[in-house]
Amino acid sequence: MNNLIITQKEGYAIVQMNRGKVNAINHKMVNELREVFTSLEKNNTVQGVILTGQPHYFSAGLDLIELFQYNKEQITAFFNDFGSLYLELVQFKKPFISAITGHSPAGGCVLAVTSDNRYMAEGEKYVIGLNEVAVNIQISQNLTEIYAFWMGDGLASRYILEGKLLNGNEALKAGLVDDLVPFEQVLERAEKQMRKYLKADQEILVNTKQKLRKHLLEKLDLKPGNSLKEASELWWKPEIRAKMKAYVESFTNKKK
Amino acid sequence: MNNLIITQKEGYAIVQMNRGKVNAINHKMVNELREVFTSLEKNNTVQGVILTGQPHYFSAGLDLIELFQYNKEQITAFFNDFGSLYLELVQFKKPFISAITGHSPAGGCVLAVTSDNRYMAEGEKYVIGLNEVAVNIQISQNLTEIYAFWMGDGLASRYILEGKLLNGNEALKAGLVDDLVPFEQVLERAEKQMRKYLKADQEILVNTKQKLRKHLLEKLDLKPGNSLKEASELWWKPEIRAKMKAYVESFTNKKK
Amino acid sequence: MNNLIITQKEGYAIVQMNRGKVNAINHKMVNELREVFTSLEKNNTVQGVILTGQPHYFSAGLDLIELFQYNKEQITAFFNDFGSLYLELVQFKKPFISAITGHSPAGGCVLAVTSDNRYMAEGEKYVIGLNEVAVNIQISQNLTEIYAFWMGDGLASRYILEGKLLNGNEALKAGLVDDLVPFEQVLERAEKQMRKYLKADQEILVNTKQKLRKHLLEKLDLKPGNSLKEASELWWKPEIRAKMKAYVESFTNKKK
Numbered sequence: 001m002n003n004l005i006i007t008q009k010e011g012y013a014i015v016q017m018n019r020g021k022v023n024a025i026n027h028k029m030v031n032e033l034r035e036v037f038t039s040l041e042k043n044n045t046v047q048g049v050i051l052t053g054q055p056h057y058f059s060a061g062l063d064l065i066e067l068f069q070y071n072k073e074q075i076t077a078f079f080n081d082f083g084s085l086y087l088e089l090v091q092f093k094k095p096f097i098s099a100i101t102g103h104s105p106a107g108g109c110v111l112a113v114t115s116d117n118r119y120m121a122e123g124e125k126y127v128i129g130l131n132e133v134a135v136n137i138q139i140s141q142n143l144t145e146i147y148a149f150w151m152g153d154g155l156a157s158r159y160i161l162e163g164k165l166l167n168g169n170e171a172l173k174a175g176l177v178d179d180l181v182p183f184e185q186v187l188e189r190a191e192k193q194m195r196k197y198l199k200a201d202q203e204i205l206v207n208t209k210q211k212l213r214k215h216l217l218e219k220l221d222l223k224p225g226n227s228l229k230e231a232s233e234l235w236w237k238p239e240i241r242a243k244m245k246a247y248v249e250s251f252t253n254k255k256k
Numbered sequence: 257m258n259n260l261i262i263t264q265k266e267g268y269a270i271v272q273m274n275r276g277k278v279n280a281i282n283h284k285m286v287n288e289l290r291e292v293f294t295s296l297e298k299n300n301t302v303q304g305v306i307l308t309g310q311p312h313y314f315s316a317g318l319d320l321i322e323l324f325q326y327n328k329e330q331i332t333a334f335f336n337d338f339g340s341l342y343l344e345l346v347q348f349k350k351p352f353i354s355a356i357t358g359h360s361p362a363g364g365c366v367l368a369v370t371s372d373n374r375y376m377a378e379g380e381k382y383v384i385g386l387n388e389v390a391v392n393i394q395i396s397q398n399l400t401e402i403y404a405f406w407m408g409d410g411l412a413s414r415y416i417l418e419g420k421l422l423n424g425n426e427a428l429k430a431g432l433v434d435d436l437v438p439f440e441q442v443l444e445r446a447e448k449q450m451r452k453y454l455k456a457d458q459e460i461l462v463n464t465k466q467k468l469r470k471h472l473l474e475k476l477d478l479k480p481g482n483s484l485k486e487a488s489e490l491w492w493k494p495e496i497r498a499k500m501k502a503y504v505e506s507f508t509n510k511k512k
Numbered sequence: 513m514n515n516l517i518i519t520q521k522e523g524y525a526i527v528q529m530n531r532g533k534v535n536a537i538n539h540k541m542v543n544e545l546r547e548v549f550t551s552l553e554k555n556n557t558v559q560g561v562i563l564t565g566q567p568h569y570f571s572a573g574l575d576l577i578e579l580f581q582y583n584k585e586q587i588t589a590f591f592n593d594f595g596s597l598y599l600e601l602v603q604f605k606k607p608f609i610s611a612i613t614g615h616s617p618a619g620g621c622v623l624a625v626t627s628d629n630r631y632m633a634e635g636e637k638y639v640i641g642l643n644e645v646a647v648n649i650q651i652s653q654n655l656t657e658i659y660a661f662w663m664g665d666g667l668a669s670r671y672i673l674e675g676k677l678l679n680g681n682e683a684l685k686a687g688l689v690d691d692l693v694p695f696e697q698v699l700e701r702a703e704k705q706m707r708k709y710l711k712a713d714q715e716i717l718v719n720t721k722q723k724l725r726k727h728l729l730e731k732l733d734l735k736p737g738n739s740l741k742e743a744s745e746l747w748w749k750p751e752i753r754a755k756m757k758a759y760v761e762s763f764t765n766k767k768k
Contacts, residue, residue, distance in 0.1 A: 095417070116414070117414065132716075133716060136712075138720070139720055140723075141723045148409075150409070151408075152408050152409075152663075152664050154662040154663060156724070161607070161709075161721060175408070178414060196418065200389050201490075201495065201496055201499075203493070204388075204389060204496075207394060208394070208395055208416060208417060212416060215409075215475070216409070234716060237713075237715070240713055240716075351673070372669070404665075405665045406666035431664070452674065453673075457648050457749075457755075460649075460746060464645055464650070464656075464673060468669040468672060
């Protein structure tokens with residue numbers, strides 16, 4: 001695990017994404033997340049998981065600078081695995097909380113929305129949201145489902161079509177996050193909720209979570225290849241490729 | 257009817273639960289509620305029903321002190337009939353309003369959520385909610401559906417998994433109740449809305465209610481035995497039985 | 513087009529309803545709207561459409577004064593075409609925004625809820641909503657679906673059963689409108705959002721809108737004759753006919 005730090009606590013685990021300052025998601029990080037969550041689901045000493053990030057960045061989303069270099073085969077493989085990660089996290093049986101320590105756009109938001117609770121760093125500057133339309137990526141049907149699950153069809157439709165990034169107050173009002181706390185207390189807040197979950201009968205908790213997600217899971221295409229086919233195809237559309245290039249270059253320049 | 261007081265008004269009926277100070281629900285009360293609502297649905301002089309409780313308590317939920325004494329057969333029979341009551345109330349064809357005169361946790365909330373409108377006593381001290389997880393009872397799929405109907409999947413999921421009891425302001429914000437009024441005006445508020453319903457064409461009203469609940473009813477398992485099988489089985493799990501015993505004892509001591 | 517004014521802008525079109533001061537909807541206006549939207553959907557120079565009304569009235573809804581004169585055949589034909597218009601607007605592939613310049617009850621609201629965004633004139637006096645129950649018209653299953661789409665099952669159920677008209681603030685809180693602006697800026701606000709849509713990749717936008725409405729469309733009966741059968745039948749129920757007569761007369765007197 002080069003990009004993840006796992007901490008075992010009394011009854012639960014904390015997974016901290018640790019890839020540079022902004023936790024941009026590349027193929028390697030996707031694979032590590034899949035491996036860790038699969039292992040934690042089987043681990044009987046772990047009754048729940050908290051996913052967290054770096055100060056100011058939960059995750060900036062897909063590492064477009066690296067992905068821009070991938071060839072067709074690599075992009076298809078990446079989207080397949082990212083789609084699989086999403087499906088595994090949505091179906092994760094145990095309580096799962098996101099401690100959103102800062103920005104969480106696009107791919108960062110994809111990870112966060114799969115969890116049962118989301119505590120986010122307060123402050124106008126941090127944003128979260130499925131802004132795929134604004135960055136010229138085709139959102140999958142599977143992703144639209146979970147956004148509608150958390151905020152209702154109406155807001156999900158408007159915000160996805162507008163490619164909107166929400167600040168903390170907007171996210172709280174929309175039901176996308178549960179609570180806002182100072183960023184240095186986000187993890188603590190998540191742990192407080194996790195300890196509440198640990199007091200409940202774990203069999204009842206797991207049964208209950210399954211019931212609550214029953215219809216959501218029925219709506220998902222469990223083959224990530226189907227769900228992300230359009231995204232990998234439109235990735236190579238010349239106009240989109242050109243926009244992506246400009247975006248990557250502006251981003252690269254900003255980093256200098 | 258030992259536990260219910262029925263008042264016939266001009267065009268509608270008021271059903272007041274009247275079992276002690278807190279309206280704890282035992283098997284006898286379930287049977288009486290089923291009988292009364294079945295009869296009111298057929299009664300052509302009644303175009304709508306208001307369900308109400310005692311000052312400070314709509315209903316404290318299941319009578320765990322009595323239920324704790326039931327044997328396996330009795331628990332199974334109880335859950336079957338309680339599940340049937342729930343299904344009959346959800347499918348009740350005429351306008352149905354809950355005048356929530358105070359606390360309404362767990363089983364009390366189950367009754368309230370089946371109605372078309374909920375007016376609740378204002379004040380921080382009164383609580384309402386499906387807090388089954390917190391009291392070690394397995395919630396049924398059927399119940400999760402109606403919570404999601406009123407407050408959306410997102411809030412329903414969070415609140416059920418957390419076993420949360422909501423105060424009036426939280427319930428209002430979540431859409432679990434329609435309005436908060438001083439507790440001595442709750443029934444009056446419900447009657448005001450009932451009189452509005454009586455002004456509409458009753459055929460259109462009944463048709464419309466059926467359309468509004470179409471998808472909800474499609475999601476329900478209409479055999480209460482299926483829906484509450486897990487609940488009756490987990491009732492006897494030793495760890496849960498022990499917790500229940502401690503709960504019942506603490507409650508019994510508090511009453512002394 | 514006697515009742516519509518079409519303005520072609522850079523990349524989008526504005527359709528202004530222009531039938532008297534209140535834009536009451538008769539059969540002729542329904543036919544014109546169907547014709548215009550069908551033509552705009554095929555027009556490659558148009559990537560989105562804004563529908564707007566007159567100062568103070570987006571549309572007052574069905575022209576009950578004219579409809580009251582229709583015979584049985586004419587009412588059936590009217591409801592068929594109005595149902596078809598609704599279905600065509602819900603399925604309109606391109607971004608579609610309503611600039612709600614004032615009142616928008618019943619049939620006016622039907623048009624507005626089919627669009628992707630709704631910007632409404634601010635001020636307590638303007639109302640919007642599916643108040644069919646209050647005006648003795650049988651709402652169709654198809655219409656209940658889209659109300660629930662925008663505001664969730666709970667609020668949609670309560671407001672439709674109560675026949676409620678919402679003022680701007682209520683509509684904003686319910687998610688029925690996106691934003692409130694002074695009435696002379698409503699169109700400008702809609703155009704601002706349309707220009708944002710035009711910046712996105714149009715293929716991604718059309719794909720995304722389709723995904724967002726997938727489940728809504730699955731719930732709709734695509735044969736308007738089925739969906740509005742009850743409405744045309746109950747139209748002739750003697751008690752409803754009498755109420756309608758009184759309503760039409762009171763309205764006619766008010767106009768004098």
